[in-house]
Amino acid sequence: MPGAPAPFALLAELTHRCPLHCLYCSNPLELRRRDEELTTGDWVRVFGEAADLGVVQTHLSGGEPLLRRDLEEITGAANGYGIYTQLVTSGVGLTRQRLAALRARGLDAVQLSIQATDARTATTIAGVGAVSAKARAAAEVVVGGVALTINVVLHRLNIDQLDAIIDLALEWRADRLELANVQFYSWALANRSLLLASTDQINRAHERFLQRRRDLGDRLKMTWVRPDYHDELAKACMNGWGRTSLTVAPDGRTLPCPVASGIDTLRFDSVRDHPLAWIWQESPAFAAYRGTDWMPEPCRSCDRREIDFGGCRCQAFALTGDASRTDPVCLLSEDHHLVTAAVSAAGRECPQGTPEPREGIAGASYRGWPGSDHP
Amino acid sequence: MSCGPCWTPSTQQSRKRVSEPERGTDPAWRPMLASGVRIIHDRVRDADLLLMPEQVIVLNASAAAILRRCTGDDSLDSMISALSDEFAGDSLPEDVSQFLAMAAMEGWVS
Numbered sequence: 185m186p187g188a189p190a191p192f193a194l195l196a197e198l199t200h201r202c203p204l205h206c207l208y209c210s211n212p213l214e215l216r217r218r219d220e221e222l223t224t225g226d227w228v229r230v231f232g233e234a235a236d237l238g239v240v241q242t243h244l245s246g247g248e249p250l251l252r253r254d255l256e257e258i259t260g261a262a263n264g265y266g267i268y269t270q271l272v273t274s275g276v277g278l279t280r281q282r283l284a285a286l287r288a289r290g291l292d293a294v295q296l297s298i299q300a301t302d303a304r305t306a307t308t309i310a311g312v313g314a315v316s317a318k319a320r321a322a323a324e325v326v327v328g329g330v331a332l333t334i335n336v337v338l339h340r341l342n343i344d345q346l347d348a349i350i351d352l353a354l355e356w357r358a359d360r361l362e363l364a365n366v367q368f369y370s371w372a373l374a375n376r377s378l379l380l381a382s383t384d385q386i387n388r389a390h391e392r393f394l395q396r397r398r399d400l401g402d403r404l405k406m407t408w409v410r411p412d413y414h415d416e417l418a419k420a421c422m423n424g425w426g427r428t429s430l431t432v433a434p435d436g437r438t439l440p441c442p443v444a445s446g447i448d449t450l451r452f453d454s455v456r457d458h459p460l461a462w463i464w465q466e467s468p469a470f471a472a473y474r475g476t477d478w479m480p481e482p483c484r485s486c487d488r489r490e491i492d493f494g495g496c497r498c499q500a501f502a503l504t505g506d507a508s509r510t511d512p513v514c515l516l517s518e519d520h521h522l523v524t525a526a527v528s529a530a531g532r533e534c535p536q537g538t539p540e541p542r543e544g545i546a547g548a549s550y551r552g553w554p555g556s557d558h559p
Numbered sequence: 560m561s562c563g564p565c566w567t568p569s570t571q572q573s574r575k576r577v578s579e580p581e582r583g584t585d586p587a588w589r590p591m592l593a594s595g596v597r598i599i600h601d602r603v604r605d606a607d608l609l610l611m612p613e614q615v616i617v618l619n620a621s622a623a624a625i626l627r628r629c630t631g632d633d634s635l636d637s638m639i640s641a642l643s644d645e646f647a648g649d650s651l652p653e654d655v656s657q658f659l660a661m662a663a664m665e666g667w668v669s
Contacts, residue, residue, distance in 0.1 A: 190604060238601070238603040240608055292597070293612040331593075331594040331611075359594045402663055402664070
């Protein structure tokens with residue numbers, strides 16, 4: 185399809201294996217096994233093809249990408265093709281030696297996740313605490329002279345720690361802090377009643393964010409990813425389907441969005457079977473919701489159709505079973521009540537304090553644990 | 560770790576806009592690209608791009624010319640005189656100052 189724009193960014197999910205078991209993980213419920221993962225050679229070829237297609241930035245992610253022993257080689261290949269590389273990591277396993285090796289291969293930046301500022305809450309969220317391992321990793325990144333972003337997925341169990349999170353980012357000398365309100369897909373959707381913050385919690389946190397950002401000025405660059413359930417307008421998910429970004433999953437399946445594999449009415453082609461350019465430009469899954477022709481009403485005649493692109497296809501599918509419907513987050517969606525009902529339930533049920541660590545949370549689904557294939 | 564669609568880098572056209580002026584008007588300021596920020600010429604789009612951890616910015620010619628000089632070696636004043644040789648316009652000093660004040664606010668330069 186000659187109308188396809190060139191993609192800017194590629195999310196490389198190098199593995200689904202991970203030492204953490206976060207309640208909100210966006211990896212699919214069906215995690216790929218190690219023996220299904222692409223080889224080093226596959227990834228080198230993918231990055232070459234991606235650069236030819238227009239990709240200038242990659243996020244080396246997972247799972248935990250440090251579990252791949254060939255991460256240095258993959259990083260070097262992407263860098264060699266002129267692609268900006270950011271490692272997206274839990275920090276577990278990010279030793280001084282590993283960081284130095286990655287840096288020598290041209291790594292541009294590290295995004296380090298934290299789940300909470302204290303080990304107890306972090307354990308509740310991720311099954312393991314790992315706070316001190318993360319502190320050590322942050323120190324290595326800063327000492328190594330690599331740009332450090334701290335990413336926190338905010339939800340009901342940690343959003344009241346916002347000030348402490350900002351203080352921790354300052355203490356660890358991060359360059360940037362990304363405060364990403366949880367989006368409800370995959371594991372997060374399975375755990376939605378546990379994770380959905382009340383409107384009061386969100387409003388309090390957002391006010392603190394604005395105040396702290398004013399106070400800190402350019403000492404710390406902070407961004408706030410909106411909690412879309414609490415909005416009345418849909419987000420411009422992925423800047424539009426097949427428009428600026430793509431994801432290559434551990435087994436080579438290539439997706440317009442990291443969570444798109446949840447849409448089981450589409451077949452996603454693999455870089456094992458097709459050149460990346462064909463998948464991006466011509467494959468049926470990428471063409472399915474590109475542009476505006478596929479839109480139903482009320483999107484089709486809406487003034488915002490080129491702004492939010494109808495919102496999120498994965499969310500429409502997850503909540504209604506039909507990926508072509510208007511994102512239920514939008515006030516104008518016929519399915520908007522599905523979102524407002526969940527939000528008002530969160531307001532009523534919001535518990536005081538933090539639940540007991542993992543074993544104590546009845547009905548919680550921790551990704552990859554127990555009974556899964558994690559190492 | 561993976562946090563879902565929030566990782567998406569936003570892409571935007573660079574643009575001038577009025578913003579808090581104090582930093583951009585200090586003539587002794589030596590702007591440099593912030594940590595993790597780099598500028599490239601993209602052969603596929605034949606465009607200058609500013610790359611950073613969560614964003615890709617498509618630069619217009621004047622924004623690229625200014626940002627390429629943000630090496631930390633030159634003061635704002637000397638950058639303005641060098642740029643005056645390259646670009647015409649009476650409002651150039653003010654435009655450069657305002658652009659860099661915005662760039663500092665966005666975290667592109669420090």
